[in-house]
Amino acid sequence: MAAVEETSKFSEAYPMKGGDGPNSYANNSTFQKGYVDAAKELLSKAVAEKLNTDVLLSSNTFCIADLGCSVGPNTFIAVENILKAVEFKFQSQGLNLQIPEFQVFFNDHTLNDFNRLFKSLPQTRRYYAAGVPGSFYGRLFPSTSIHFFHSTFALHWLSRVPKEVVDKNSPAWNKGRIHYSNSPDEVVRAYEAQHAEDMECFLNARAQEIADGGIMVLVIPGRPNTVPHSDSLGNVSFQLIGSCLMDMARKGVVSEDKVDTFNFPVYYMTPQELEAAVERNEYFSLKKLETVPHVPIPPTVSPSQLFVSLARAAFEEVIKQQFGEEILDELFDSYLKKLEEQPSIIASATETAIIFLAVLKRM
Helix, strand or coil: CHHHHHHHHHCCCCCCCCCCCCCCCCCCCHHHHHHHHHCHHHHHHHHHHHCCHHHHCCCCEEEEEEECCCCCCHHHHHHHHHHHHHHHHHHHCCCHHHCCEEEEEEEECCCCCHHHHHHCCCCCCCCEEEEEECCCCCCCCCCCCEEEEEEECCCCECCCCCHHHHCCCCCCCCCCCCCCCCCCHHHHHHHHHHHHHHHHHHHHHHHHHEEEEEEEEEEEEECCCCCCHHHCHHHHHHHHHHHHHHHHHHCCCCCHHHHHCCCCCECCCCHHHHHHHHHHHCCEEEEEEEECCCCCCCCCCCHHHHHHHHHHHHHHHHHHHHHCHHHHHHHHHHHHHHHHHCHHHHHHHHHCCEEEEEEEEEC
16 A cells, blocks of 8 residues: 555646536547557557467456546547457467457546546447546556556656756756746756656556566657757747746736746656666566657648647646636637747647657566
């Protein structure tokens, strides 16, 4: 029990926007869905090559955990892709009669809208469903109980904002900015250290929970090894949102002190940083690390509007916790205006964004 209690002490909750309203995550996550679809082939290949059915035959139940599931529908698509890949693996080895039953655990923060998630569970699903609330930076499951860990678009969230960046007496105090990308080196180092610590907690917890022969597939939004923090797509977005908040502080809509003590708990790692985290951990080996094919923005959609919708669905709750609900419309209207005034930002930043897929096995 100690491990479970420990994580709840240090981990902060940043759920996606729940419900099914116009700004909800459920209605504004088509970009992420595009990458779930794009990763399908790589995921199927990983199951075919790396999942050990010999070890799994001793169990009648195949347990899947989707970490950072949010509210759907993307988690259901990802789970269906996993099920099909696992079934195909058994069938291709002539083990049709040994295909196990499937148990799927949907995990997210306790504040996640699990009601919305379970209301929209596919009626034709071929698995038993359960919700598991809690931070994935700590233990969530009994030892050696999960055969397949999956996570998409979740591991860029840190467990918390690095405490140094909101400490006025620290050299890493991030006054006037809300992220590390355009900040002094001390701030960047604080974020890097928090990310390294979080990844250590994540991998240690999964190492205890993963079953023999099981695998972990992670789809992570990041930046290429050679691209500086300030040029990656997500970080450029945060700089713009930060400038909108400072504009609002100058107008007296929000207090400058609240902006000074507000930072996004998000970090975009490079593939190299993931490799280093796995190497330090020593429990897992990295079996595959590939870039997911780029998903273009449909020509029928305004790129600026798409980015604002995505940002609002993902970050509204964390902004609301600090500034209250009444500023949200003005903030995101201002963000849209800035994006429309500088269309080159999206074009150039999109080129420096990558989504990569990693396959890990317990050593």
